Every structure is written in C-alpha cells, then in structure tokens.
Amino acid sequence: MSIRIVPELQSGNQREKSAAAEPIPPLLFANLKSLYLRRAERLRQLAADNPLSDYLDFAASMATAQHQVLYDNPLTLDLSEALQKSGDTGAPPLDLNTWPRSDHWLRLLTALIAELRPEMPTHIIAVLDNLEKSSVHELESDADALLNRDFSLVSNEKAPFIWAALSLYWTQMASLIPGKARAEYGEHRQFCPVCGSIPVSSVVQIGSAQGLRYLHCNLCESEWHVVRVKCSNCEQSRDLNYWSLETERSAVKAESCGDCGTYLKILYQEKDPQVEAVADDLASLILDAKMEDEGFARSSINPFLFPSE
Structure with a gap:
C-alpha cells in the first residue's frame, strides 16, 4: 500500500x-x-x-x-x-x-x-x-x-x-496542505508521502494509534504508517531481526533486514512514552555502531548527523 x-x-x-x-x-x-x-x-x-x-x-x-x-x-x-x-x-x-x-x-x-x-x-x-x-x-x-x-x-x-x-x-x-491522506495500492512507502524524503526513525505509538508504527520524516516532520514486521526500506518480511543494547524492555531497538542489509531504529512509546523520533535516535548512536559491526547500513538520516560521504 x-x-x-x-x-x-x-x-x-x-x-x-x-x-x-x-x-x-x-x-x-x-x-x-x-x-x-x-x-x-x-x-x-x-x-x-x-x-x-x-x-x-x-x-x-x-x-x-x-x-x-x-x-x-x-x-x-x-x-x-x-x-x-x-x-x-x-x-x-x-x-x-x-x-x-x-x-x-x-x-x-x-x-x-x-x-x-x-x-x-x-x-x-x-x-x-x-x-x-x-x-x-x-x-x-x-x-x-x-x-x-x-x-x-x-x-x-x-x-x-x-x-x-x-x-x-x-x-x-x-502544515498548510489543504488535503487529507488515504492509503492506496502501491509501493515505495520508504519515502515520505508529503515531501519524498526518508525517515529518521520509526515510532510504535500509544493512545489513539496504539501499537501502530509510523515513520518520522527527517525533513517535513510528518509521520506515515507502515505495518510492523516488514522492512521499512525494501518491504520484505523474511529476515527481520531486532537489536538493542539493553533488555527486551528497551524502548529503542534497531530493526534489521537481511534482504537489503539495512536497519532502521524503532522506538516504543509503550515502553517509554517520552521517546522522540530525532532525539532518541541521536542519543543511541552506540546502537548504530553495533549495527555497523554486524554489517548493516542505516536506511535513515538524522538531521543532526549527516554521513561524510
């Protein structure tokens, strides 16, 4: 979709x-x-x-x-x-x-x-x-x-x-767009439907969107829904793994995909309601180092940390 x-x-x-x-x-x-x-x-x-x-x-x-x-x-x-x-x-x-x-x-x-x-x-x-x-x-x-x-x-x-x-x-x-969004059949959900940029991280929300995952755009700050247990980059679901630096209750994890070799941070509001897409991604760079050691590349970019090449 x-x-x-x-x-x-x-x-x-x-x-x-x-x-x-x-x-x-x-x-x-x-x-x-x-x-x-x-x-x-x-x-x-x-x-x-x-x-x-x-x-x-x-x-x-x-x-x-x-x-x-x-x-x-x-x-x-x-x-x-x-x-x-x-x-x-x-x-x-x-x-x-x-x-x-x-x-x-x-x-x-x-x-x-x-x-x-x-x-x-x-x-x-x-x-x-x-x-x-x-x-x-x-x-x-x-x-x-x-x-x-x-x-x-x-x-x-x-x-x-x-x-x-x-x-x-x-x-x-x-914020000035005079329209609403609707889901349609198609692909390329790794890109923001508002501006076409890529996410900084994803958030599994609480409240009215309980349990739903939204990718957070690193440019226009919009969030769009992508189902869980599916790679946010290549949309495959065969070889996903979840990594963290703490326990299973960690609010910040990395979802890796063995098909495309990338990962994206996934933040869980139910484990910490204060998690924030940009802040918690930036503060968990040690997890990025671990993922790099495991051979995975980021599929996202934090607005405070751009790659040098």
Whole structure:
C-alpha cells in the first residue's frame, strides 16, 4: 500500500467508503505547537549521563531556536495547485527534488543564526560566521546537495544549520496542505508521502494509534504508517531481526533486514512514552555502531548527523 494526499473535497467524498476499510490514519502531520519544544526537552533529558551530552545539548538549543523562529517567521502559501498537480502525477505535493524553493528558507536560516549566536561556544560561532558570509548561490548549492543526498559536498559543520532551516520551511509548508491522506495500492512507502524524503526513525505509538508504527520524516516532520514486521526500506518480511543494547524492555531497538542489509531504529512509546523520533535516535548512536559491526547500513538520516560521504 502507498499513501496519497488528496484535496479536502475529494477526501470527503471518499470518507464514507473508506471509513470501514481504513480505520488507521495513514498520515500524521506535525503538531507545530509542541514539536520542537518537546524535542528540546527530550534531548536535554537524554544528555544526562550520555557520552554525547555536549552534542545533545547543542541539538536541544537548535530545537529551541527552531521553535522560536517558527513563530517569528510565519508562512502564508496556497498549496491547492501543488496538491492538484500531485494528484495528477503521483509525486509528493512538496517533492524535495522539484519544489521551487522561495527565499523564505534563507530568512529562516538567518533567524536561526541570530537566535543561536548568544549561547553558542566560540567554535560554533565561527561556523555561524561562515554561514552569514556565504552568498545566496553558495547556500542554495549547499541546500541542493543536502536534498539530493550529496553529503560530501557540504561540510559536516554547516549541514545541520542548513538542514534545520530547510526542515522548518518544509514543516511549515506541510502544515498548510489543504488535503487529507488515504492509503492506496502501491509501493515505495520508504519515502515520505508529503515531501519524498526518508525517515529518521520509526515510532510504535500509544493512545489513539496504539501499537501502530509510523515513520518520522527527517525533513517535513510528518509521520506515515507502515505495518510492523516488514522492512521499512525494501518491504520484505523474511529476515527481520531486532537489536538493542539493553533488555527486551528497551524502548529503542534497531530493526534489521537481511534482504537489503539495512536497519532502521524503532522506538516504543509503550515502553517509554517520552521517546522522540530525532532525539532518541541521536542519543543511541552506540546502537548504530553495533549495527555497523554486524554489517548493516542505516536506511535513515538524522538531521543532526549527516554521513561524510
């Protein structure tokens, strides 16, 4: 099954037909009121007694800045045409490969730099200075490289700041989509149905979505449903294994697939209601090292940790 976003009216026409057949919400948009503050709180909580405490604290500062910049720089945008085009082509409405970026994301980057500067140490301030001195052409080229996953073209120091601004931009746009999602037959559920990016991790939820797994987009922060006990990358289910650093009650595990040789973190809210897709993935890098030793490659990217090549 794939997920498609359709206009409100069209979704309404399908509602009665799909109510019995589709009780599972296929797509969850981010709650902008709490997204970044909850992430910052979780990162600071996880920083205690963690060997990556300094970097987790930095990530928490970034999330806090994103929250402030989000409300200081609102976005107004009519996405009706983009949604209609998406329906005609089958591509995500905010496709990261084709979306014509406005300079709003650059304003977000400038605001992030200003928000972060007062509390950053000297070596990070130097990175912020370099970003401020970069031309629009250089920044746009870096953005293109990150979105195209040409990570070796962007320094590891600059990448998290540029991605943070891009992510804010896409998250704002996603919140303005005038449509609903529905599940359809098809494949490629490893990609976000909103923007076409890849997940950072997956979360098995509690509450109204009890026991359901949702992949969390590393760009627009949307979450989409993918059934459990199925590889989120190649959709096979023959050779899945689950790894953790603690006991069976661990809230963070890695789901590995012997078919495609990749893994994705899976977080269990029933074991820890505070788990957060980005924060808990970043704080469990020791598990990534274990998975690498076992011969598996990540199928995801954390917005605070880009591969060097």
